[in-house]
Amino acid sequence: MIQLDNLVKKFGDLAAVNDLSLSIGRGEFFAMLGPNAAGKTTTIKLLTGLIKPTSGAARICGFDIQREPLEARRRLAYVPDFPFLYDKLTAWEFFRFIGEMFRLDAARYKKNSHELVARFHLSEFVDRPLEGLSHGTRQRIAIVSALLHDPEVFVIDEPMVGLDPQHARVVKDVLKERSLAGMTVLVSTHQLSIAEEMADRIGIIDKGRLKLVEDKTALIDRLGRMEAHIGLAQPIAEVPPALGTFHLELRNHGATLCYHAESLEDRQTGLARLVQALTHRNIAFTTIDVKQSSLEDIFVRLTGEGALA
Numbered sequence: 001m002i003q004l005d006n007l008v009k010k011f012g013d014l015a016a017v018n019d020l021s022l023s024i025g026r027g028e029f030f031a032m033l034g035p036n037a038a039g040k041t042t043t044i045k046l047l048t049g050l051i052k053p054t055s056g057a058a059r060i061c062g063f064d065i066q067r068e069p070l071e072a073r074r075r076l077a078y079v080p081d082f083p084f085l086y087d088k089l090t091a092w093e094f095f096r097f098i099g100e101m102f103r104l105d106a107a108r109y110k111k112n113s114h115e116l117v118a119r120f121h122l123s124e125f126v127d128r129p130l131e132g133l134s135h136g137t138r139q140r141i142a143i144v145s146a147l148l149h150d151p152e153v154f155v156i157d158e159p160m161v162g163l164d165p166q167h168a169r170v171v172k173d174v175l176k177e178r179s180l181a182g183m184t185v186l187v188s189t190h191q192l193s194i195a196e197e198m199a200d201r202i203g204i205i206d207k208g209r210l211k212l213v214e215d216k217t218a219l220i221d222r223l224g225r226m227e228a229h230i231g232l233a234q235p236i237a238e239v240p241p242a243l244g245t246f247h248l249e250l251r252n253h254g255a256t257l258c259y260h261a262e263s264l265e266d267r268q269t270g271l272a273r274l275v276q277a278l279t280h281r282n283i284a285f286t287t288i289d290v291k292q293s294s295l296e297d298i299f300v301r302l303t304g305e306g307a308l309a
């Protein structure tokens with residue numbers, strides 16, 4: 001549904017996007033991550049036709065955004081990081097304008113707009129001029145306006161900036177529902193929790209290049225870590241040699257045994273084996289605190305250690 005072929009965008013000497021190819025399928029939820037100035041927004045602007053590529057092409061549902069913009073745009077929704085709204089209009093007027101632009105028939109427009117306004121808790125704001133509304137309210141209005149025409153492809157740059165937790169939840173739920181119903185979603189975000197919770201696939205972009213594209217679950221399985229802190233009933237002076245096969249470390253003056261599991265097998269079964277081994281040796285414990293590494297840890301490790309260079 002989204003097809004990027006060898007996209008290049010140069011600003012003077014800087015290749016903001018450098019030979020980027022990517023294909024995102026129907027109903028897929030794709031999260032694009034990357035440090036500041038990596039080229040995320042530029043990629044999105046190329047994909048949505050706001051800027052022209054130096055070379056390469058972007059297609060939406062098979063339509064080239066530069067050569068067949070009307071066909072491509074009809075299927076596309078785009079919410080920029082700083083949405084532009086006509087400030088003098090009310091939300092209702094703005095939605096009607098969008099409905100007319102996409103030539104939605106009256107019944108569909110009415111159904112979609114009323115459902116979305118209710119879902120995004122906008123009823124009390126829709127008759128006020130947009131200029132007086134708070135940032136988060138405007139952001140929700142921008143998202144609703146992008147969903148009105150039932151797009152097949154939904155692209156959003158930093159979806160949750162300015163949204164309170166309750167409304168961030170609504171946005172996540174609606175995007176996930178729509179993606180399960182077949183809408184393709186591309187989000188660019190710094191909030192790794194969004195990617196972790198929502199994405200099917202993750203792409204990491206750095207210096208204009210895609211450094212990694214991987215199924216989210218596979219990525220977490222491959223690079224995740226687990227740490228368990230076991231509170232011992234009696235401090236011990238050293239790790240018993242019989243436990244040498246486990247990656248262990250004593251902390252807290254011998255009162256806490258830390259277990260580090262890195263391989264997928266250790267993360268799945270290591271703690272159970274360790275608990276068995278401790279019980280077997282009559283080493284009593286009172287608490288076990290398990291920390292699974294999140295996508296955030298993985299991302300920081302990947303981008304911090306130069307592992308993607």
Ligand SMILES: Nc1ncnc2c1ncn2[C@@H]1O[C@H](COP(=O)(O)OP(=O)(O)OP(=O)(O)O)[C@@H](O)[C@H]1O
Nearest residue numbers: 011014015016034035036037038039040041042043
């Ligand atoms: N119109 C422009 N003119 C010149 N340089 C630009 C222009 N737009 C973007 N750039 C440069 O291209 C690079 C990529 O910018 P881009 O906005 O795509 O990054 P980003 O990944 O979205 O970053 P952020 O996380 O900060 O939003 C940056 O070095 C930026 O300065």
Ligand SMILES: [Mg+2]
Nearest residue numbers: 040041042081
């Ligand atoms: Mg950006």
